Amino acid sequence: MTASYRFGIEEEYFLADATTRGTPGPTVAGFHAAVRDRLPEAERELLQSQVEVASPPSTDFAEARGVLSGLRRGLADIGREHGVLVLAAGTHPLAQWSSQDHTEAERYEGLMRDLRMLGRRNVVCGMHVHVEVPRPEARIDLMNRLMPFMPLLLGLSASSPFWQGQETGLAAYRLSVFGEMPRTGLPDLFHDAEDYARYVEIMTRAGAIKDASFLWWTLRPSIKFPTLELRVADACTRLEDTIAIAALYRCLVRCADRRPELNRGMTGTSRALVAENLWRAQRDGARAMLIDEAKGEAVPFADALDTLLALVAEDAEALGCAPDISALRRIASEGTSADRQATVFARARQGGASEREALGAVVDWLARTTRGEEKVGE
Numbered sequence: 001m002t003a004s005y006r007f008g009i010e011e012e013y014f015l016a017d018a019t020t021r022g023t024p025g026p027t028v029a030g031f032h033a034a035v036r037d038r039l040p041e042a043e044r045e046l047l048q049s050q051v052e053v054a055s056p057p058s059t060d061f062a063e064a065r066g067v068l069s070g071l072r073r074g075l076a077d078i079g080r081e082h083g084v085l086v087l088a089a090g091t092h093p094l095a096q097w098s099s100q101d102h103t104e105a106e107r108y109e110g111l112m113r114d115l116r117m118l119g120r121r122n123v124v125c126g127m128h129v130h131v132e133v134p135r136p137e138a139r140i141d142l143m144n145r146l147m148p149f150m151p152l153l154l155g156l157s158a159s160s161p162f163w164q165g166q167e168t169g170l171a172a173y174r175l176s177v178f179g180e181m182p183r184t185g186l187p188d189l190f191h192d193a194e195d196y197a198r199y200v201e202i203m204t205r206a207g208a209i210k211d212a213s214f215l216w217w218t219l220r221p222s223i224k225f226p227t228l229e230l231r232v233a234d235a236c237t238r239l240e241d242t243i244a245i246a247a248l249y250r251c252l253v254r255c256a257d258r259r260p261e262l263n264r265g266m267t268g269t270s271r272a273l274v275a276e277n278l279w280r281a282q283r284d285g286a287r288a289m290l291i292d293e294a295k296g297e298a299v300p301f302a303d304a305l306d307t308l309l310a311l312v313a314e315d316a317e318a319l320g321c322a323p324d325i326s327a328l329r330r331i332a333s334e335g336t337s338a339d340r341q342a343t344v345f346a347r348a349r350q351g352g353a354s355e356r357e358a359l360g361a362v363v364d365w366l367a368r369t370t371r372g373e374e375k376v377g378e
Contacts, residue, residue: 003134003257005319007250008227009064009242010054012125012235013075013370014092016085021363022094023049024084031082039074049095050125051075051086057132061324065243069372072239076371085367088242089337090124090160090174090234093359093366097121097164110210118181124174125235127157129246130227131253138257139221139228140193145256145263147186148270150218150232151277151290152308155301156245156328157233158285159337165359167345171285171338174234175278178216183209186275187217189266196221218278228253232278237337237369240327247324251312254319269293285336302332341365 015031017024024031028048035042035051043052053071055064075086097120112119133139158171170176178184190196203209212223218232230249236242256262263270273293280288281301289298305328309316316322344365348358368374 003254004059004132005134005250005254005257006057006059006132007064007246008055008057008130008225009068009246010052010128010130011068011088011242012050012052012127013072014087014089014095014125015049015051015079016087016092016094016363016367018079018083018085020094021085021360023092023096023099027083031078031084034078034082035075038078039071041071042075047123049092049123057130059319061243061247061321064246065239068242069239072370072372076367085363086370087363087366088125088159088235088237088370089341089366090126090158090172091163091177092123093162093341093362094165094356095123097123115181121180122177124160124177126174126178126231127233127235127242127245129230129233129249130222130225131230131250132225132227133253134257136221136226137193140190140196141260142228142253142256143187143219143221144189144266146219146228146252147266147274148263148277148293149252149308150186150274151281151288152301152304153230153245153249154218154232154234154278155281155284155286155288155290156248156305156331156336157236157241158281158339159234159237159341161338161341162345162359162362165356167342170283171287171336172234172282175232175282181216183214184216185218186271186278187215187219189268189271234337237340237366238374239372241331241337243324244327244331247316247319247321248308248312248328251315251319251321251325252308254315255312258315285338286332287335287339302329305329305332337366337369340369 015024055067079086160172160174163173200212220229222229273291277290286301288301290304291298341362344362345358348361
């Protein structure tokens with residue numbers, strides 16, 4: 001296979017007040033102005049307390065790592081000048097949805113008119129990965145057949161254990177918040193590309209959506225690029241996790257493309273089992289027990305990951321991704337960002353901190369790690 005399967009990574013970050021650790025106030029306007037002048041690669045998001053960056057199309061994860069690392073550091077440096085912390089996580093531990101202001105832009109104004117309270121409550125950040133598909137018309141078939149891998153990718157990225165200043169008991173609560181919105185969650189099983197096109201055409205003609213970019217599923221074909229976009233993942237606090245998960249997804253796209261029999265014949269039962277596994281990964285992250293449809297039983301997350309890594313070994317070798325995905329076993333054994341956040345919170349509480357102070361310690365850990373100051377294993 002000669003296709004390069006180029007990829008691009010998008011990361012969404014939260015902004016926090018460096019003093020209160022909560023949602024930033026008026027100083028955020030100065031932050032955004034400085035970012036616009038000095039980091040034009042960064043973009044505004046739906047809420048003023050968010051910012052988004054993206055790596056350019058590439059076949060080299062070292063290049064993507066360098067770009068994203070530089071953007072993270074650049075945003076953090078600008079943040080320090082404006083009393084703002086930059087956090088990579090699925091949810092902000094202390095932010096209150098009722099305190100959020102949306103970004104003034106035509107698209108976001110329209111979203112707020114459509115979504116109303118749901119738009120203000122959408123205080124979440126994700127990591128999206130685009131992978132170029134050699135035959136764009138095959139993306140719907142690939143979307144169907146890649147669906148069973150979404151729970152593993154979510155579990156590896158889990159970074160949202162807190163919401164509105166509370167422990168949720170879940171590793172990836174972001175999915176519940178985002179799930180309040182329409183046209184989220186797993187995509188439906190479309191028969192083929194024509195079936196999908198018919199759905200989009202009817203939805204657009206009926207005024208339900210402006211275009212297919214208003215379909216916010218965990219996996220979707222892009223309307224801008226010949227890519228299949230992964231959207232299930234929480235924003236990863238550690239850049240190493242971002243790169244490893246993106247590399248795994250790229251390998252999966254190649255694997256499914258070269259093996260048309262893989263997950264062929266997905267049924268309603270298959271999709272329902274994926275939905276159950278998505279819930280399990282949301283609740284327990286990399287500690288989840290995931291249902292193996294072929295075996296008819298639940299298996300440990302680490303075992304499911306080993307099976308998946310064996311499946312894509314040939315693709316990882318062909319794409320030069322083997323070193324990048326090697327970090328995935330470390331996530332499964334040492335835990336995700338959600339696990340680390342829970343540990344930081346528990347240690348602070350044991351040391352006599354109040355709940356808010358402990359959540360502030362979590363925010364500080366997120367800021368350090370997002371910038372790259374916290375080493376893996378610490």
